[in-house]
Amino acid sequence: MPAITLQNFSYAYNHPKKVLDNITLSIETGSFSVILGPSGAGKTTLCLAVAGAVPHYFGGSSAGKVYVTGIHTKESSMQQLSLTVGTVLQDYETQLVTMTVEEEVAFSLENMGIAPQEITHRVEEVLDKVGLTGYEKQAVTDLSGGQKQRLVLASVLATNPKILVLDEPTSALDPEGTHSLYKLLSDLNKEHGITILVVEHDIATVLPYADQFILLENGQLIFNGTPEKVLSYMAAKQIFTEAIPPLWQLKLMIEELTARQFASWHTEEEAIAQLSKVLEEEADKNA
Amino acid sequence: MQKIAPITKLALTIFVTIWSIVLQSLPALTALIVCQLILLAIAKVGSSVYKGIASLFAFAAILAGMQYAINSDLLLAAITASKMIAMTLVFFILLATTRMQDLSAALVLQCHIPYEYAFMLTAALRFIPDFLAESKAIQEAQACRGYSPQGNVLQRFFSYMAVIKPLVLKAVTKSETMALSLELRGFGSRKTRSFKNNVTLALQDYAMLLSMILLTSYLVMQIY
Amino acid sequence: MLELKNVYFSYKAQSHDIHDVSLRINPGEFLAIVGRNGSGKTTLTRLMMTLKKPTKGELFFQGNSLATATPARMAHHIGYVFQNPDRQIFHDTVAEEVAYGPKQIGCTSEQIKTFVSQALEVTGLSPLASAYPLSLSKGQKQRLTIASALAMQPKILILDEPTSGQDARERAQLLQLLLKLHQQGTTILLVTHDMEFLSSCAQRAIVMKKGQKVFDGTVTELFHDTNQLADWGLIEPAALKISRQLAAFQVSQTTSISELGDQVANRLRRNDDHAKNSTHH
Numbered sequence: 001m002p003a004i005t006l007q008n009f010s011y012a013y014n015h016p017k018k019v020l021d022n023i024t025l026s027i028e029t030g031s032f033s034v035i036l037g038p039s040g041a042g043k044t045t046l047c048l049a050v051a052g053a054v055p056h057y058f059g060g061s062s063a064g065k066v067y068v069t070g071i072h073t074k075e076s077s078m079q080q081l082s083l084t085v086g087t088v089l090q091d092y093e094t095q096l097v098t099m100t101v102e103e104e105v106a107f108s109l110e111n112m113g114i115a116p117q118e119i120t121h122r123v124e125e126v127l128d129k130v131g132l133t134g135y136e137k138q139a140v141t142d143l144s145g146g147q148k149q150r151l152v153l154a155s156v157l158a159t160n161p162k163i164l165v166l167d168e169p170t171s172a173l174d175p176e177g178t179h180s181l182y183k184l185l186s187d188l189n190k191e192h193g194i195t196i197l198v199v200e201h202d203i204a205t206v207l208p209y210a211d212q213f214i215l216l217e218n219g220q221l222i223f224n225g226t227p228e229k230v231l232s233y234m235a236a237k238q239i240f241t242e243a244i245p246p247l248w249q250l251k252l253m254i255e256e257l258t259a260r261q262f263a264s265w266h267t268e269e270e271a272i273a274q275l276s277k278v279l280e281e282e283a284d285k286n287a
Numbered sequence: 288m289q290k291i292a293p294i295t296k297l298a299l300t301i302f303v304t305i306w307s308i309v310l311q312s313l314p315a316l317t318a319l320i321v322c323q324l325i326l327l328a329i330a331k332v333g334s335s336v337y338k339g340i341a342s343l344f345a346f347a348a349i350l351a352g353m354q355y356a357i358n359s360d361l362l363l364a365a366i367t368a369s370k371m372i373a374m375t376l377v378f379f380i381l382l383a384t385t386r387m388q389d390l391s392a393a394l395v396l397q398c399h400i401p402y403e404y405a406f407m408l409t410a411a412l413r414f415i416p417d418f419l420a421e422s423k424a425i426q427e428a429q430a431c432r433g434y435s436p437q438g439n440v441l442q443r444f445f446s447y448m449a450v451i452k453p454l455v456l457k458a459v460t461k462s463e464t465m466a467l468s469l470e471l472r473g474f475g476s477r478k479t480r481s482f483k484n485n486v487t488l489a490l491q492d493y494a495m496l497l498s499m500i501l502l503t504s505y506l507v508m509q510i511y
Numbered sequence: 512m513l514e515l516k517n518v519y520f521s522y523k524a525q526s527h528d529i530h531d532v533s534l535r536i537n538p539g540e541f542l543a544i545v546g547r548n549g550s551g552k553t554t555l556t557r558l559m560m561t562l563k564k565p566t567k568g569e570l571f572f573q574g575n576s577l578a579t580a581t582p583a584r585m586a587h588h589i590g591y592v593f594q595n596p597d598r599q600i601f602h603d604t605v606a607e608e609v610a611y612g613p614k615q616i617g618c619t620s621e622q623i624k625t626f627v628s629q630a631l632e633v634t635g636l637s638p639l640a641s642a643y644p645l646s647l648s649k650g651q652k653q654r655l656t657i658a659s660a661l662a663m664q665p666k667i668l669i670l671d672e673p674t675s676g677q678d679a680r681e682r683a684q685l686l687q688l689l690l691k692l693h694q695q696g697t698t699i700l701l702v703t704h705d706m707e708f709l710s711s712c713a714q715r716a717i718v719m720k721k722g723q724k725v726f727d728g729t730v731t732e733l734f735h736d737t738n739q740l741a742d743w744g745l746i747e748p749a750a751l752k753i754s755r756q757l758a759a760f761q762v763s764q765t766t767s768i769s770e771l772g773d774q775v776a777n778r779l780r781r782n783d784d785h786a787k788n789s790t791h792h
Contacts, residue, residue, distance in 0.1 A: 039648050091461070094461050097413060097468075111472055201679060242682070243679035246750060257773075257776035271753055276757065425599070428593050428598045453600065453601050460597075
């Protein structure tokens with residue numbers, strides 16, 4: 001069973017301006033999916049639809065269905081869904097509502113009515129998972145941007161969600177912070193089987209981890225599939241080409257100029273290995 | 288102090304406030320202040336609290352000075368300043384030794400205030416620093432566009448709009464985001480909520496409460 | 512034009528500290544300040560804008576000390592573009608928003624009119640002059656803040672992480688805008704993490720680490736030493752990393768993807784032609 005399924009889902013905050021337009025999409029359990037598209041494409045709304053905030057919190061008008069681990073979101077409640085889907089909003093700092101790190105994580109668990117002894121144990125466990133052990137008593141306001149982000153992540157992970165949704169989680173991080181956040185998400189994805197759905201502008205940073213790209217524009221699903229397929233499609237159809245990462249610009253350019261085909265490139269190392277190989281073969285031929 | 292239940296400290300806050308109003312002699316008020324300072328010392332609060340207290344004393348001194356300048360009654364000025372210090376100090380004790388979540392737990396479990404209200408109180412305290420930081424950031428952003436309030440009251444008021452408008456807007460978006468995020472974190476079902484920390488009363492709490500009631504009754508009887 | 516002489520700054524939080532930084536910004540430069548979060552990049556630009564005063568050392572603008580200058584008075588010389596447009600937008604139309612700065616610094620109504628229309632023109636916002644600013648897209652809001660700064664006719668434009676949170680299309684438009692402004696003679700100072708962006712526009716780079724200036728040189732020099740880049744928390748542009756690793760195949764170092772693509776394709780094609788020729792023989 002897919003973790004997330006959208007069936008002909010349309011949504012408008014204010015009728016008739018559709019923000020999502022007839023989207024049919026399925027995200028497999030355990031996948032690491034990235035939503036791409038220019039601003040105003042409906043990326044955030046898609047995240048909120050998976051979390052159930054659309055339509056439960058925002059009202060508006062919707063058509064079609066969204067299923068999360070088989071639950072029809074419209075017929076469930078946000079509270080029920082919060083047990084399955086953990087959401088990190090774009091303005092994640094506002095998601096932090098308590099004074100200290102451990103209180104923040106405990107807050108999520110208290111909302112669920114978990115017993116006090118169990119809470120202490122889980123707080124410890126989840127802070128370890130995100131690398132914030134030792135910060136328990138620290139004031140939330142004293143944390144750095146990256147640490148705050150990890151704390152929000154910890155507070156949603158505390159309830160053991162099967163799906164994690166993150167809306168532009170790296171916009172306030174530096175390159176090292178970005179890399180370590182995606183490394184962490186990838187570990188959660190691989191080791192704990194958590195399905196990850198993230199909105200990211202910089203495709204290069206998610207290329208090593210993602211297994212599905214979802215391209216939106218003007219509320220419509222333009223294309224989805226493996227990163228290779230989506231990037232090739234974007235280049236072939238000249239859609240949102242500015243977003244194609246440098247690595248793939250290079251790959252597509254060389255493929256076009258030389259009529260060769262390379263295997264998929266996720267990292268610069270893979271590119272270097274493949275290019276070295278063909279360049280060496282050519283050198284040998286000439287020798 | 289940290290071991291005392293929040294509800295007891297809440298009671299202490301109320302009682303000390305009553306005492307500060309009732310007491311009229313300088314030695315008694317001084318004793319009350321000294322007792323509170325001892326409590327703070329026992330509680331081993333951080334240096335930032337002492338800085339706050341230092342500015343409280345400075346402020347009280349200025350107030351006393353002003354009052355003395357007006358009616359040149361030194362004793363009255365000293366008493367007013369002491370009352371202010373005594374009353375404010377107890378809030379320092381409450382806030383420095385009580386975790387906000389415990390305070391809200393006490394309000395909900397023992398005072399039977401709906402959790403949403405108790406939460407709003409603690410969340411408001413949590414967001415005050417954020418709000419101040421935001422206000423500073425906006426002032427700086429506008430300063431870089433030539434904003435510098437001057438002229439008469441009306442002119443100043445209009446130039447403040449450059450700060451107030453974005454600030455209000457930001458506060459509104461922030462509270463909307465917070466409401467959304469609370470829903471997303473499963474907040475709002477009182478039936479299933481639990482509290483991590485124990486806020487029930489222990490022997491020392493009952494002892495403290497009893498002595499506070501006795502002291503208050505004695506003071507009130509003294510007057511009437 | 513702008514000069515820092517042995518500037519120190521310290522604050523409660525150590526991450527804001529600046530330790531003995533001297534530098535000079537020359538007219539017409541396109542300069543980038545890079546480094547980790549908390550390395551002091553933004554503190555440095557805030558000192559330039561006199562939003563903060565140095566605890567030691569001095570700053571000069573066109574030879575005059577900035578010891579008593581205020582941000583409001585600097586606004587005429589330096590345009591500062593903050594990351595978050597929502598912290599400054601408060602008018603009902605785009606044109607009024609842009610006119611706020613020139614009004615504050617005492618321009619005549621004739622001047623205001625000219626400056627506003629010029630600023631809207633160059634940022635491509637003229638068609639949106641009477642639009643409601645808060646209904647604009649993220650990228651448009653950013654261009655509005657740039658226009659607001661430009662309308663005060665500054666000589667230097669400082670932009671604090673302008674590419675963060677912007678989508679690829681907005682980012683590409685921003686690049687074109689900055690190149691155009693630079694060409695028209697504006698000195699540009701960029702605080703950024705985006706090495707791809709930097710390598711496609713900036714000429715000079717300053718690296719900050721723990722409040723100290725650890726590098727000041729051309730962008731080409733910046734990318735010279737990979738080990739140092741990692742130490743500074745910087746990421747090499749993809750083209751540079753790949754071209755460096757392909758040096759054994761006579762591929763020369765470049766930060767441009769299209770240059771690298773051409774080089775590699777040429778090697779492969781030349782060899783293809785060569786191979787074809789040899790089979791013909």
